[in-house]
Amino acid sequence: MQQFASDLAGSTKPDIRLLALDIDGTIAGKSNDIREPVLEAIRAAQKKGVQVAIATGRMFRSALRFHQQVGSTLPLIAYQGAWVQNPSSEKPDRHWSVPREQVLSLLDYFERPDLRSLLSVHFYINDELYVREITPETKAYAERSGIQPIAVGDLRCTLSTEPTKVLALSDDIDLIDQLLGSLQTQYTPAELYLTKSVATFFEATNPAANKGAAVRYLAENVLGLKADNVMAIGDNFNDVEMLEYAGVGVAMGNAPEAVQAIAQWVAPSVELDGAAAAIEEFVL
Structure with missing residues (x-):
């Protein structure tokens, strides 16, 4: 996995245009907030033209402050992708319920x-x-x-x-x-x-709902991108589908071993600002 990062150094670095971020265990740790080094890395990525999306299992209302904190202009992916909504809209763009x-x-x-x-x-x-x-x-x-x-x-x-x-x-x-x-x-x-x-x-x-399908929707339907233009960072089993979809799938160092095994790169843990390290490695 570390070799993957080395191989992408220099001219072979991926053309990342969309950064999909989980919240808990990825950009927010014990403090329940985003630490400044991670925010700085996200802002630096945005200055390079990279779009940032929040993809979480949280409720829409619970995730909204993180979406606002990172300055995302994209729809927010909540409930594992079962609810996708632009905060400026009154209703979800996409919603699947459990039968x-x-x-x-x-x-x-x-x-x-x-x-x-x-x-x-x-x-x-x-x-x-x-x-x-x-x-x-x-x-x-x-x-x-x-x-x-x-x-x-x-x-x-x-x-x-x-x-x-x-x-x-x-x-x-x-x-x-x-x-x-x-x-x-x-x-x-x-x-x-x-x-x-x-x-x-x-x-x-709902079986149609997972983060991978939701991130694919944002990338391909909303932004007109390909999977190769997507980087996703997550820390648990509900992130697996989006890590598999993304051209660059990054697992946090605090992720279970089975989740780390499917990722292309493993970042330091959330308490060590691993998301910032991943953004620095592949985007900046």
């Missing part, structure tokens, strides 16, 4: 007697967060995301509108891994897109 039948099936699974007390379940509907109850995990999530959850008891009462995303979270990482493995045997990729955005988050979206 109600699949949502009910997932909820039945999460509410099994052996799982119910171990999981916090989140439904995201019309960019609002609905939960059964406010658990410690939900409180921590709400604090980082800046979103006030709405406790409704039985989540079935919210399903007059299909959710954009379903999330189950637990501090038990092994449980989330087991959950993902089990549900991947029950649903095909044509039925649900299942992933982890952090070690403690199991996420489900």
Whole structure:
């Protein structure tokens, strides 16, 4: 992977015109904000004519401040690509929801007697967060995301509108891994897109929605670019599709080994401003 960077030095450097950035674990670490060295690198890339896009699993409202901070003029990719919206518009440009039948099936699974007390379940509907109850995990999530959850008891009462995303979270990482493995045997990729955005988050979206498809839309449909003109930086399994699509796919040093393995280059960790190092290497 390091050889990839060396090979691209000098005249063979890629013609990067679009930089797609994940938020958590990529440009925002423990501080829940973008550190100045990363912002400086992003601004330097923009001065060279590179467009910058945010591609995140976060809610649209939760991601908006990062989109504004980097000065992006492109639509914001939220909910793993299930929601793509230009902040100047009142409605999403593209939106895929999770089919109600699949949502009910997932909820039945999460509410099994052996799982119910171990999981916090989140439904995201019309960019609002609905939960059964406010658990410690939900409180921590709400604090980082800046979103006030709405406790409704039985989540079935919210399903007059299909959710954009379903999330189950637990501090038990092994449980989330087991959950993902089990549900991947029950649903095909044509039925649900299942992933982890952090070690403690199991996420489900419409099968048409992933960051790779959303970044492809921005690159090819909005900007008229090719994959070779795209650089993507991410840190987890929900970033895999966009890292695979991009001409230059960069994994953070804090990414799981399986994610690093599919990337063309591995940057330093988020706390060491790895995104800035990657931008310096391939764009500046």
